[in-house]
Amino acid sequence: DQQVKQNSPSLSVQEGRISILNCDYTNSMFDYFLWYKKYPAEGPTFLISISSIKDKNEDGRFTVFLNKSAKHLSLHIVPSQPGDSAVYFCAVPSGSARQLTFGSGTQLTVLP
Amino acid sequence: DAGVIQSPRHEVTEMGQEVTLRCKPISGHDYLFWYRQTMMRGLELLIYFNNNVPIDDSGMPEDRFSAKMPNASFSTLKIQPSEPRDSAVYFCASRRGDRGRTGELFFGEGSRLTVL
Numbered sequence: 725d726q727q728v729k730q731n732s733p734s735l736s737v738q739e740g741r742i743s744i745l746n747c748d749y750t751n752s753m754f755d756y757f758l759w760y761k762k763y764p765a766e767g768p769t770f771l772i773s774i775s776s777i778k779d780k781n782e783d784g785r786f787t788v789f790l791n792k793s794a795k796h797l798s799l800h801i802v803p804s805q806p807g808d809s810a811v812y813f814c815a816v817p818s819g820s821a822r823q824l825t826f827g828s829g830t831q832l833t834v835l836p
Numbered sequence: 837d838a839g840v841i842q843s844p845r846h847e848v849t850e851m852g853q854e855v856t857l858r859c860k861p862i863s864g865h866d867y868l869f870w871y872r873q874t875m876m877r878g879l880e881l882l883i884y885f886n887n888n889v890p891i892d893d894s895g896m897p898e899d900r901f902s903a904k905m906p907n908a909s910f911s912t913l914k915i916q917p918s919e920p921r922d923s924a925v926y927f928c929a930s931r932r933g934d935r936g937r938t939g940e941l942f943f944g945e946g947s948r949l950t951v952l
Binding site for chain 1: 840867869871877878879880881884886891892927929940941942943944945946
């Protein structure tokens with residue numbers, strides 16, 4: 725059974741600095757991991773993913789790191805912007821349909 | 837293209853009443869998922885369908901919850917009778933089967949349910 729943990733419910737960062745969000749998972753059977761972003765009153769939207777054969781994937785200001793031996797993901801945002809303020813969920817597939825199991829989310833607040 | 841459409845966006849009801857939430861997935865998507873978001877449990881999967889057939893409903897909390905997908909463009913999640921602890925945001929999401937490798941889901945805007 726897949727468990728996904730985001731141990732920091734909230735994070736505040738100054739604009740321009742780096743934001744680091746962390747995620748731990750239990751079952752490493754699957755070959756990709758994802759991050760979603762959610763603004764208030766909207767549904768989550770896909771942000772970035774990483775294949776298990778990589779340890780880093782970069783897309784603009786967003787970089788996801790994967791440490792398979794530690795079963796740990798992290799999302800780096802640099803430089804952070806006020807518009808990045810949102811809830812970030814990590815997601816790991818499980819089951820026959822690769823249905824996603826989500827972490828509990830981290831509320832990121834970027835202060836101007 | 838239209839995204840996943842959910843209705844109602846907000847529902848306030850009294851304990852014991854029946855609640856029906858609706859979802860129209862993205863055309864061509866053959867997987868549909870119902871999730872619930874609460875402060876305590878985050879985003880939890882309730883049930884999912886493949887080609888309109890319910891595959892896994894192990895996340896449905898109780899028999900008070902039921903879901904149907906009568907055709908490829910419509911699904912409902914029903915709670916009868918509703919209780920205050922059902923208050924949450926309910927999300928519908930869909931994806932194509934061949935996107936299983938990357939797992940990207942497309943979510944609706946959610947239905948915020950408040951049971952008094």
